[in-house]
Amino acid sequence: MTAVTTARPLQAVLPARMSCEDLMCIALRIITSQRAISPRCYTSPVRESPSQLLSAIAEEVRRCTACPLHSGRTHAVPGEGPVGAPVAFIGEAPGGEEDLQGRPFVGRSGQLLRRTIREIGWREDEVFIGNILKCRPPDNRNPLESEVASCRHYLFAQLVLVHPRVVVTLGNHSTNLLIDPKLKITQARGRHIIKDGVSFLPTFHPSAVLRDMKLLTEFRRDLAAARQLAQELAQPPGAGG
């Protein structure tokens, strides 16, 4: 894997080198609708645990009417996974089955993702799985910029709270939002990209793999690389020779 550094930091939204308390404070401000990050964040105490804040974000998502997608949803799909998950898999938006169940990646492409996660040795309930948008776009069209702008703070807050060692971006949309707006998934996939201390590993969206099963080998290889990277990053500095 090649480590590269790219521009457009995630920390443009989430400032670097903050304490856990700072991060929880920002997440709390976000979910209580004070969406601008203010210096007051750094001085007011946060009593909720990261898990409680993650649940509160999910509740906020289920109530959200910030963009027109809320009117067409059966269920919002906040995402799922525990605080401290070693990896977060991030796609673009829920599809039909996800909308019906209120859970991420449970349709055909989701089953492929979940099966591959199990095959490489993770349990589904130990990883975080989510999307940029939390409500289904009509006819599964691509997310609009305005929808992403309305919704992305939920994902940023989730990533702050989950604090995964590796973020696997699935397809162009999450790669462009979280890493670099110009990056193409065909060029970026399988590369370890470090940005502001966050390790990313982009790969294909599983729906692209379903459309072209020749991509499955690389998809599996990328997920296995993400697992290896997460294990390496879990070791204390100097361990492992």
Ligand code: SF4
């Ligand atoms: S897509 Fe996001 S911003 Fe739009 S209504 Fe759903 S939760 Fe709110």
